[in-house]
Amino acid sequence: MRVKTKFTCAVAVVAATATLSVGAPSEAGASAPxxxxxxxxxxxxxxLGWLENLEPDGRGGFxxxxxxxxxxxxxDSANNVETVxxxxxxxxxxxxxxxDLYFVTGDDPMRTVADGTLKRLDTNSGSVTTLADGLxxxxxxxxxxxxDLLISRIDIFGxxxxxxxxxxxxxxxxxxxxxxxxxxxxALTPDGTAFYTGDVTSQILRVPLDSPSxxxxxxxxxxxxxxxDDMEAVADGTLYVADHLAGAVYRINPETREACTxxxxxxxxxxxxxxxxxxxxxxxxxxxxxxxxxxxxxxDGTLRKLRPPPGVDLAPA
Numbered sequence: 001m002r003v004k005t006k007f008t009c010a011v012a013v014v015a016a017t018a019t020l021s022v023g024a025p026s027e028a029g030a031s032a033p034x035x036x037x038x039x040x041x042x043x044x045x046x047x048l049g050w051l052e053n054l055e056p057d058g059r060g061g062f063x064x065x066x067x068x069x070x071x072x073x074x075x076d077s078a079n080n081v082e083t084v085x086x087x088x089x090x091x092x093x094x095x096x097x098x099x100d101l102y103f104v105t106g107d108d109p110m111r112t113v114a115d116g117t118l119k120r121l122d123t124n125s126g127s128v129t130t131l132a133d134g135l136x137x138x139x140x141x142x143x144x145x146x147x148d149l150l151i152s153r154i155d156i157f158g159x160x161x162x163x164x165x166x167x168x169x170x171x172x173x174x175x176x177x178x179x180x181x182x183x184x185x186x187a188l189t190p191d192g193t194a195f196y197t198g199d200v201t202s203q204i205l206r207v208p209l210d211s212p213s214x215x216x217x218x219x220x221x222x223x224x225x226x227x228x229d230d231m232e233a234v235a236d237g238t239l240y241v242a243d244h245l246a247g248a249v250y251r252i253n254p255e256t257r258e259a260c261t262x263x264x265x266x267x268x269x270x271x272x273x274x275x276x277x278x279x280x281x282x283x284x285x286x287x288x289x290x291x292x293x294x295x296x297x298x299x300d301g302t303l304r305k306l307r308p309p310p311g312v313d314l315a316p317a
Contacts, residue, residue, distance in 0.1 A: 031223075034264070040306070118151060
């Protein structure tokens with residue numbers, strides 16, 4: 001396998017996939033029952049530090065953000081890894097619109113200074129433009145049907161600004177478009193009228209786009225005990241969520257409020273003791289041959305492909 005940059009990391013491609021079974025062991029223990037039977041896990045790249053987010057490139061590859069080492073990587077369809085940008089301040093959420101890759105920097109919920117940014121990378125020319133600055137610890141990004149972007153933050157410190165909304169057509173930023181606090185990952189609902197988001201109190205919320213400060217609870221304590229991060233909803237309404245606490249990926253039915261674990265045990269090796277958040281950070285649905293697969297990044301520096309068993313439809317909304 002070829003690695004196209006000079007950075008030192010171990011990048012591994014697993015030719016044979018490991019089939020998960022019901023009740024697969026977990027170092028952390030999930031709060032939801034297992035539905036892992038038949039799912040297959042394949043490592044596409046590893047040794048990349050702490051990976052915060054990923055975004056399909058539309059050509060069989062992915063952009064991934066290295067939160068701890070300040071790098072933006074590209075993993076191509078042959079699993080070759082290239083460093084696209086370096087020297088960034090804790091890059092996080094990624095979203096691709098045409099040839100423009102939007103990303104945020106300054107992902108740190110402990111900061112009390114507004115030094116975060118929203119930037120745009122022209123993937124053809126390689127030029128980077130800062131679109132907005134003065135953000136408090138921006139984390140998640142969501143591209144809306146009208147082309148606007150939502151920016152979430154876990155506002156533990158600093159003022160509770162909630163979720164911001166950026167409009168590329170006018171280059172304007174509404175810094176408190178939604179008052180929802182402690183928001184992390186986000187996913188658009190299949191009908192495009194609302195979005196899901198999670199926070200640090202185990203809650204997963206559904207937020208109407210036309211009333212962004214009046215969410216309803218999809219799941220929460222005691223039915224779900226986790227630290228939900230980024231997520232993805234597919235056409236049949238199922239929501240897939242990365243969870244730091246159990247090192248798990250959940251499959252959630254928002255209508256019945258039932259959840260199960262697709263995969264567990266994905267946590268960064270503790271040194272010397274475990275300190276969450278340290279599990280999966282983001283999930284995305286993207287093509288896998290003639291079908292679809294679930295792709296996952298995590299604090300363990302690994303990009304994984306999860307192939308579903310027959311009968312599980314991952315067709316995107």
